Structures are given as C-alpha cells and as structure tokens.
Amino acid sequence: MKLTVLGKYGPYPKQGGATTSYLMECGGKKILIDAGSGSLSRVQEYCRLEELDSVVLTHLHSDHCSDMFILRYALRDMVIPVFLPRTPEKEYGILHSCPCFHTSEISAALEILLPETNVKLSFCKTIHPVECYAVKIQDAGKIFVFSGDACRSDDLTEFCRGADVFLCDSGFLSAQENTGSLPHMYVREAAQTAQKAGVGRLLLTHINPAYQEEKLVEEATAVFKPTEVVKEMKQYDI
Numbered sequence: 001m002k003l004t005v006l007g008k009y010g011p012y013p014k015q016g017g018a019t020t021s022y023l024m025e026c027g028g029k030k031i032l033i034d035a036g037s038g039s040l041s042r043v044q045e046y047c048r049l050e051e052l053d054s055v056v057l058t059h060l061h062s063d064h065c066s067d068m069f070i071l072r073y074a075l076r077d078m079v080i081p082v083f084l085p086r087t088p089e090k091e092y093g094i095l096h097s098c099p100c101f102h103t104s105e106i107s108a109a110l111e112i113l114l115p116e117t118n119v120k121l122s123f124c125k126t127i128h129p130v131e132c133y134a135v136k137i138q139d140a141g142k143i144f145v146f147s148g149d150a151c152r153s154d155d156l157t158e159f160c161r162g163a164d165v166f167l168c169d170s171g172f173l174s175a176q177e178n179t180g181s182l183p184h185m186y187v188r189e190a191a192q193t194a195q196k197a198g199v200g201r202l203l204l205t206h207i208n209p210a211y212q213e214e215k216l217v218e219e220a221t222a223v224f225k226p227t228e229v230v231k232e233m234k235q236y237d238i
Contacts, residue, residue: 001026001142001238003165005205005230006042010149010171011063014209017232018042019063022146022167026139026238027117029053033135033146035067040074042233049074054114056106056121057084058148059132060091068095075100083112083121085131106133124159126150129183134159144238145199149206152189160197165238167230168193170204173215187216191223202227203236 002025007018018038023046024031030047032039032055040049049071057065068082072095082101086092096103104110112121118140123133128149134156137144145160146167160166171184185193187204194202202224204216213229220227230236 001137001139001144003144003167003236003238004046005232005234005236006039007036008205008207008230008232009063009209010036010169010206011061012209013038017209019066020206021064021067023047024137024144026137027114027119029114029117029119031056031137034058034064034148035071036063037066040067040070045233050078052080054081054083055101056135057082058135058146059085059128059130060088060095061130061149064149065091065095068101072098072100083110085133087131108133124156126156127153127183136163142238147185147190149184151183152185152193157193157197160193160199162198164200165203165236166194166197166199166201167203167205169206170216170220171206171208173211173219187219188223191220191227194227195224200226204229 004023006021009017009019019036020034021036021039022033079102082103086105108125120138122136126132132148134147143163144165145163147169149169168190170187170190172186174186174188
C-alpha cells in the first residue's frame with residue numbers, strides 16, 4: 001500500500017497548500033480518500049482523474065469534500081463509486097444526484113471488498129458535529145487507518161488496534177484544552193490513541209496553518225515516539 005498526501009490542512013489551507021485529501025494505491029486500485037480544496041489539481045500529478053477507481057468521503061464538511069463538486073464536471077461519461085455518509089442531506093443530495101457518481105452510504109456495519117482484489121475497507125463512526133467515519137484499509141497483511149475528523153473515543157482506539165500506520169486528525173494543541181469543547185483530537189490525544197492501540201506509526205494531519213509544526217511533534221512524541229507531521233505531495237509506504 002502506498003499513501004500520497006494531496007492536502008493536509010484544515011479547516012483552510014496554508015498558502016500554496018490544500019485541505020484534507022489522500023490517494024491510496026493498493027491491490028492495483030487507486031482510492032481517493034476525501035477531496036478537500038485543491039486536491040483535484042494535485043491528484044493529477046500522479047494519475048488521470050479517469051483512473052480513480054473509487055472515492056471515500058469520511059464526512060461532508062467542505063474542507064473534506066469541496067472538490068467533489070468540481071470532479072463531477074471532469075468525469076462526464078464515466079461512473080465512479082463514491083462511499084459517503086447519508087448526512088448532511090443537502091450535500092449528500094447534490095452528490096447522490098450526480099450521474100457520474102454511484103453513491104453508497106457508509107455505516108459502521110459496512111465492509112467492502114474491492115472487486116478483483118483482496119483489499120478490504122471498514123468503518124468506525126467518530127464523534128464530530130456531522131456524521132463522520134474513520135476508514136480502515138487492509139491489504140496483503142498491512143493495515144492503514146485514517147481517523148477522519150474525530151474526538152478521542154474508545155471505539156476509535158479499538159478500531160485502530162494493530163494498524164501499521166494511523167493517519168490522525170490532530171486539530172489542536174493541548175494549550176487550547178480550556179477554551180471549550182472542540183470537535184477534533186488534541187495532538188496529545190492522538191498520540192495516546194496510537195499508544196493504546198499499539199499502532200506502528202502515527203502520522204499527524206488536519207493541520208491548522210497557524211500552528212508551528214514543531215510544537216505538534218513535540219507534544220505528540222512526548223507520548224508516542226514514532227510520530228511525524230505529514231508533508232504534502234509526499235508518498236508513504238504502509
């Protein structure tokens with residue numbers, strides 16, 4: 001499995017950056033995971049849009065799905081499978097009505113075996129203001145988990161158990177902990193989740209452009225050493 005980081009920022013991009021989007025290549029398939037702003041121009045550095053085999057949208061907030069509303073103009077005569085939550089209804093309705101998207105609703109009970117492969121996808125509902133799911137991809141004995149947007153939870157920790165790579169929403173430094181309830185994990189919580197789940201490596205993403213990334217790494221590695229902030233347009237072997 002090979003992961004390419006197309007966009008790592010949230011909820012808005014740094015100058016020259018893009019919001020949440022990743023290309024996963026496994027079992028001879030290309031899976032676009034989320035499609036934040038700026039992602040479509042970047043994915044074309046690696047493949048034609050028509051070569052995408054499927055799309056997984058963890059949730060329908062704009063920084064994770066905005067370029068889907070552009071992708072519909074590019075595909076035209078082809079149809080691509082899109083796995084996404086059923087809500088919010090407005091965003092779901094627009095994507096569901098696009099003839100180029102064959103939509104399937106995500107649930108925690110859903111398991112997908114990609115055609116002609118041994119690639120398995122499964123999902124875990126996370127704590128977020130809108131319906132949102134972490135996604136697990138398994139192939140050739142390797143396990144990859146992307147948290148989507150999430151607060152810390154025991155369910156998510158268990159879902160990550162034994163993952164080789166955990167790509168985790170790390171929206172806030174712990175210095176903000178007393179500013180009220182925030183709908184993302186603090187970096188320390190991301191590291192604690194990785195530690196408790198026994199994952200091999202923690203990749204921090206959904207980075208606030210205002211943060212110094214050194215501070216994120218410092219907070220995380222105090223709990224879980226094999227941690228780094230992802231770099232855009234970098235490829236990671238799982």
